[in-house]
Amino acid sequence: MARAQGARAQMALAFETTYGTPPAGGFTKMPFASTTLGAEQPLLNSELLGYGRDPLAPIKDAVTADGDVVVPLDAEAFGFWLKAAFGAPTTTGTGPWTHEFQSGAWTLPSLSIETGMPEVPRYVMYSGCVLDQITWQMQRSGLLTATARLVAQGEMVGTTTSAGTPAALELKRFGHPCRRPAWWSSFPRGSRSPR
Numbered sequence: 487m488a489r490a491q492g493a494r495a496q497m498a499l500a501f502e503t504t505y506g507t508p509p510a511g512g513f514t515k516m517p518f519a520s521t522t523l524g525a526e527q528p529l530l531n532s533e534l535l536g537y538g539r540d541p542l543a544p545i546k547d548a549v550t551a552d553g554d555v556v557v558p559l560d561a562e563a564f565g566f567w568l569k570a571a572f573g574a575p576t577t578t579g580t581g582p583w584t585h586e587f588q589s590g591a592w593t594l595p596s597l598s599i600e601t602g603m604p605e606v607p608r609y610v611m612y613s614g615c616v617l618d619q620i621t622w623q624m625q626r627s628g629l630l631t632a633t634a635r636l637v638a639q640g641e642m643v644g645t646t647t648s649a650g651t652p653a654a655l656e657l658k659r660f661g662h663p664c665r666r667p668a669w670w671s672s673f674p675r676g677s678r679s680p681r
């Protein structure tokens with residue numbers, strides 16, 4: 487069995503027109519740093535008494551599919567996550583465009599997300615994904631990433647992709663620039679900055 491390599495990991499995303507139904511096309515290749523998306527179905531131990539010393543067979547609990555995706559904050563792909571959080575934006579302009587997202591929408595779009603490891607091969611389609619929360623940290627330096635927490639309806643595992651050939655986006659990533667103002671260099675070492 488081949489071993490998965492992070493350099494070849496893939497993620498494709500598309501918005502659904504019907505909740506829980508992956509679209510036939512329209513997927514976009516998404517940049518990501520890591521993901522914990524997965525489904526599990528725990529077993530429940532029986533609590534019944536009077537059936538002897540041997541335990542009864544466990545019962546399957548509900549299937550839960552959820553997890554986090556760590557994504558870069560960039561000029562193009564991050565808009566997909568904002569749309570998942572707030573709904574479709576109001577777009578104006580003819581280039582450059584202005585996208586205005588508003589909170590408070592009653593209904594939010596659902597997504598289908600496929601993660602792929604081509605060399606295994608293993609492709610997992612998560613359908614009915616809804617964004618639970620999105621967070622990011624501000625700091626002096628380093629890479630600027632966000633964590634999107636998702637809840638999904640379920641997963642389908644296959645050996646071939648269901649996303650087809652996803653559209654590629656140009657990665658224009660944002661960072662944490664920490665630049666000192668021009669006046670900073672005019673102070674001798676050891677002196678205090680003005681208040």
